[in-house]
Amino acid sequence: MNGSLWLEMKERESDFALLRKFARHDDQSAFADLARRHLDLVYATALRKVDDSSGAEEIAQNVFSALARKAWQFAPDDSLHAWLHKTALLESKFWLRGEMRRRRREQTAAELGTTMKSSEDQPAFHALVPLLDDALLSLREKDRTALLLRYYESQSLRDVGAAFGLSEDTAQKRVGSALEKLAEFFKRHGFRTATVAATAAALEYTTASASATAVSSVVAAALQAGPPALVGLAAWAARLATLSRVRTAAACLAVAALPLGWELKQRHIAAEELKQIQAQYLSIQSESAALETKLEGLRANFGKLERSLAQQNGAAARAAASAQAFESWKKQIPGLLTAADYRWSDDSPFVRIPKAALPELSRRSDAEPFSAAGVVRPYARELLGLTLAERQSLEAALHEHFLALEGSRAAFLIETNKPLSGSAVAARKFILPPPPDDERDRRAKQLLAELSSVLGEERWPLVETRFKEQNVLPNILALNQSQGGEEVEVSVAANDQGRLGWNWTGSNGGIVGSANGELSMFLPEGDPNRTSGSDKFSAGFLSEAVRRRVSVWLQEQARARLEKEGGP
Amino acid sequence: MNKILLALTIMSAGAGGYLAAVRATSLLQHAANTTREAWCVQTQLVATAQMELAGLVGQIDEVKHALGRPQTVAESPLWAALQQDAASRLTPELRERLLEEIGLNWKSSDEFILVTKESVRELQMRPIQEGELTENAATVLAVTPRERGEIEAAMHRAEAELDQWALSHTERIEPKDDVVAQYTLQNDPAMSVSNNFTASLLKAVGPQRAELIRHSAWQWMRRIGVLEGSRTMIVRRSIAENGKRLTFHMLFDGPEDHVVGPQDISERPFPRAFLPVFPNGWADVAKREGFELPEEFQKK
Numbered sequence: 001m002n003g004s005l006w007l008e009m010k011e012r013e014s015d016f017a018l019l020r021k022f023a024r025h026d027d028q029s030a031f032a033d034l035a036r037r038h039l040d041l042v043y044a045t046a047l048r049k050v051d052d053s054s055g056a057e058e059i060a061q062n063v064f065s066a067l068a069r070k071a072w073q074f075a076p077d078d079s080l081h082a083w084l085h086k087t088a089l090l091e092s093k094f095w096l097r098g099e100m101r102r103r104r105r106e107q108t109a110a111e112l113g114t115t116m117k118s119s120e121d122q123p124a125f126h127a128l129v130p131l132l133d134d135a136l137l138s139l140r141e142k143d144r145t146a147l148l149l150r151y152y153e154s155q156s157l158r159d160v161g162a163a164f165g166l167s168e169d170t171a172q173k174r175v176g177s178a179l180e181k182l183a184e185f186f187k188r189h190g191f192r193t194a195t196v197a198a199t200a201a202a203l204e205y206t207t208a209s210a211s212a213t214a215v216s217s218v219v220a221a222a223l224q225a226g227p228p229a230l231v232g233l234a235a236w237a238a239r240l241a242t243l244s245r246v247r248t249a250a251a252c253l254a255v256a257a258l259p260l261g262w263e264l265k266q267r268h269i270a271a272e273e274l275k276q277i278q279a280q281y282l283s284i285q286s287e288s289a290a291l292e293t294k295l296e297g298l299r300a301n302f303g304k305l306e307r308s309l310a311q312q313n314g315a316a317a318r319a320a321a322s323a324q325a326f327e328s329w330k331k332q333i334p335g336l337l338t339a340a341d342y343r344w345s346d347d348s349p350f351v352r353i354p355k356a357a358l359p360e361l362s363r364r365s366d367a368e369p370f371s372a373a374g375v376v377r378p379y380a381r382e383l384l385g386l387t388l389a390e391r392q393s394l395e396a397a398l399h400e401h402f403l404a405l406e407g408s409r410a411a412f413l414i415e416t417n418k419p420l421s422g423s424a425v426a427a428r429k430f431i432l433p434p435p436p437d438d439e440r441d442r443r444a445k446q447l448l449a450e451l452s453s454v455l456g457e458e459r460w461p462l463v464e465t466r467f468k469e470q471n472v473l474p475n476i477l478a479l480n481q482s483q484g485g486e487e488v489e490v491s492v493a494a495n496d497q498g499r500l501g502w503n504w505t506g507s508n509g510g511i512v513g514s515a516n517g518e519l520s521m522f523l524p525e526g527d528p529n530r531t532s533g534s535d536k537f538s539a540g541f542l543s544e545a546v547r548r549r550v551s552v553w554l555q556e557q558a559r560a561r562l563e564k565e566g567g568p
Numbered sequence: 569m570n571k572i573l574l575a576l577t578i579m580s581a582g583a584g585g586y587l588a589a590v591r592a593t594s595l596l597q598h599a600a601n602t603t604r605e606a607w608c609v610q611t612q613l614v615a616t617a618q619m620e621l622a623g624l625v626g627q628i629d630e631v632k633h634a635l636g637r638p639q640t641v642a643e644s645p646l647w648a649a650l651q652q653d654a655a656s657r658l659t660p661e662l663r664e665r666l667l668e669e670i671g672l673n674w675k676s677s678d679e680f681i682l683v684t685k686e687s688v689r690e691l692q693m694r695p696i697q698e699g700e701l702t703e704n705a706a707t708v709l710a711v712t713p714r715e716r717g718e719i720e721a722a723m724h725r726a727e728a729e730l731d732q733w734a735l736s737h738t739e740r741i742e743p744k745d746d747v748v749a750q751y752t753l754q755n756d757p758a759m760s761v762s763n764n765f766t767a768s769l770l771k772a773v774g775p776q777r778a779e780l781i782r783h784s785a786w787q788w789m790r791r792i793g794v795l796e797g798s799r800t801m802i803v804r805r806s807i808a809e810n811g812k813r814l815t816f817h818m819l820f821d822g823p824e825d826h827v828v829g830p831q832d833i834s835e836r837p838f839p840r841a842f843l844p845v846f847p848n849g850w851a852d853v854a855k856r857e858g859f860e861l862p863e864e865f866q867k868k
Contacts, residue, residue: 075571245571252575256582263589270596277600281607288610291617298624305631312635319643326647330670337677344710346776349650349658349666350682353708358681360704366692378660379690382667382683385674391664459674 015080023071031071032219034080035064039218041081041152042088043210048129049092055099057214059091064222066091077244081148082141089133125202128186128194132202135185143178150175151203358383362462369463372476374398384459397450398477402544405443405478409435410545415553424491425500425561428553432486432546435478444479475511478543486546492519492557500561502554504538513541522551522558529562657686688780696784699723699792705784709777719781722768723788729761730794731844738845746804748814749857753841755798755821762786762794793841797821801839803853804830814862834862 018034021027039060046059066087074080128135136144142164149155149163161171179196186194210218336342336352344351353361361383369380376386376394386394409432418427434440448467452460466473488506495501495518503516515538523530538547646666649658658666663684667673672682688708695705701719705711711719734753741750769785770778793799800819805812817829818839838849846852854861 245574248571248575249578252578252582256579256585260582260586260589263586263593267589267593267596270593270600274596274600274603277603277607281603281610284607284610284614288614288617291614291621295617295621295624298621298628302624302628302631305628305635309631309634312639315643316639319639322643322647322651326644329647329650333670333682334672334676336682337680342710343712344774344777346774349684349686351685351688351708352680352682352710354680355678357704357707361691361693361708364693364702364704366694367690377690378663379683379687381660381664382687383681383691385672385676385681387673388664388668390673 014076016074016076016078019067019071019074019080022068028219028223031068031223034067035219035222036215038080038084038153039064039210039215040154040208041148042084043214044152044206044208045085045088045133046092046095047208048206049089049133050095050099055095056208057210057217059088059095060210060214061218061221062091062095063087064218065224068222075244075248079141079145081145081153085133085136085144085148085152089137125198125205128191128198128202129206131186131189131191132206135182135189135199138185139178139181143174143181146171146174147178147182147203151200152207154207353383358462359465362465363469368473368476369466370394370398370473370476374402384455384462390454393454394451397447397454401443401447401450401477405435406544408439409543410548413545413549415549418489418491420491422493424493426557427489427491430486430488430490430506430546430549432543434485440479444474444477447477447479486543488542488546488550490550490553492554492561502557504550506542508541508543508546511541515541519554519558520562522554523562524555524559527563657689658684663687685776694784694787695781696723696788699788701781705781709773709780711773711777715772718772719769722765722772725768726761726765726789726794727792729764730792730841733761734841734844738842741800743857746806747802748805748859749803749853750800751842751845751853752798752800753793762789765789765794791840793839799839799841801842803833803857803859805859812862814859 013033015034015037018027018030021030022034042060042063043056046063047053047056050056050059063084067084074083136147139147146160146164149160150157155163156168157171157175158168160166160175161168164171164174166174176196179199183194183196183199186199333350336348336350339352342352367377367379369377369384371377374395375398376391380386381391384390412433414431414433416429416431418429420427435443448464451463455463467479486506486508488504490502490504492500492502500519501516502519502522503514505512505514507513517533517537518531520529521531521533521537534551537551542550646662646669649662650666663686666684667682674681676682693705693708695701695709700723701711701716706716733756737754737756739752739754741752743749765785766778766782769781772778773781798821800821801816802819803814803816806815807813814833815830816833816836817827817831820826820828833850838846843849846856850861
């Protein structure tokens, strides 16, 4: 690779690449190359504005010094040409202000007139020169850059196209289009003769090249200004500045997304944690509620059980106290039998009776010791001082007596028809003759012997008195010799309400009696029309034999008459 | 400049998003912490509840066990019945059980026998006979001499009050037709005689023994004419196969209206109620009304 080719290749390096080398690596040769490449543009622009070569050089120095300072700010897609042109115009303006202040007493309007000659002595494009920079500034950056490259840096159309990444033809069209827009600007500002050619001529006319010494002095001055040492945020900013917009946006997004993403992740973790703890909380709440419900039930149950236990304990305590009191009381009661100062007590359920008073009591009493049902009456149990066994023995003897008596008499029961009278629909007569005297005497002796055997010689006289001096007890026990037979006339007739009823009249041992009732009480068990009372039918008056036979006859009548009619 | 604005915009948006995320995270963490605290509290409650539950189950088991233990001593129904009303009417079954429980029977004593008061009621004895309290009744009812004196004094007072009443409330009705004498003894509407006697009896022996005596006392009062209504004695002259006769009958006007007679005056004693007015009986009536008694009556 020879030197010219190397230079050519180096020239091909983009302005941005050179600026990056200078800004990042302090490559002064890169900056010198950049200054050489664009000094003419800056110098020509400044010269055109200040019309003073030394002033233009000073302005060029300032522009490149500014470039050196701001080298880090440039991005690949920034147009250095446009920036240089604009900065040159600004620096020119500053320079002119300073110069005008310095010379304000010396300069006159005539001098200015000399500087800006009339259009009559100059070609037509000269009139365009003062407005040329304004016209350039009015263009879009790409059009302005194309014109600056083409005219002030004297680049070929191919290079211009390369700078934009376009073909040569397209670059030519862009340069042409920019010239047309420039001409239009002039026309809008009153230069009717401004054509594309005149405009191009004005651009050609205003080109200028700086001297070689100017190049070295500009570079030296600019490098003295030098790029600042970029560290920390400035370095980051410099790096950022060197990025394209897309990359900047991407970098910022990346920088912004990192903490955001981290935070979002934290948020996600927190949300998950919250979700988990909420689930746990709900679970423990439901568990707590279930426990509470169970506890309530157990508490209620426990309360009930405690109350029951308290009641049981209370009852047990009362029972114990009661049993103790009862035992104590029981021990005191026998003392009544021996108490010398016995008196009637309203609080005691007992009465003490001298045994010596019992015969008189038995004789004078209106009550009998036994009932017709073969039961020892309660008062007799006590007055005779019967034990449970003695009482049961007496009652067994009485039952046996009555059963035997009834059994022997039932065989002699006579049943005959009876003529109907009044409203009677059926009638029957039952006759039970008195038992034979010898049979009755035999049974009487047997019963009395059994009774005296149980009672013993001390108590038997108390009962015997009732047999000897009263007539009621022998009648009750069917032992009276004068006792006659039993005759009962039974009839079935409609009563006042039109319902069928039964009626009997008769005598038993000389005692006359009668009774009546509804026939429906003799209906079979389970019949819905059956009324109660048949089990107690005439008990106590009629003998059992007669009572049973009369009941059977009335049951036949009830079945025949009430079941057939379907109601009582 | 545009890039800086873009960068600032993106960074601002990023910072805003970050702050929003931080705030959201903070809120979530706060909520999580709050929930965790509540969970901790709830866990403590559950632990406490479980402890209480275990304790309750144990206590319930103990109580059930205690409840399941058989009662060592049962309350005696006999004693309960006695406690309710010691002197009230016990059922025959309770009386028999009571005596069995105490072991009282004929052999318990040579001299005495213990019976329930209900037996004395059922005995239907007649404590007042022939105008006085019988020895037997006084023995059974443990009537002291003082009490007996009060009862007999009350009986005498009742007879005296009745006599006084008869003297002042006997009306004569003019005889006509076959009626030779007619006298009416007005009833005491206030029943003052019977009430006074009952009150005296109650005061003398108390309610239990007074109740045992009362039935017999009423029979006695009815015999002397206390409890009957107003009564009218009518004496008629009739002619029988064997000659002239004097008959009388009594009309009772009161709760139980009835008529006694007619009977020959010689066949019945003079009515007790009219004795205060006619102390000599029929002789005083005949003298007062001016008729002659039959010869056989005069012979009696």
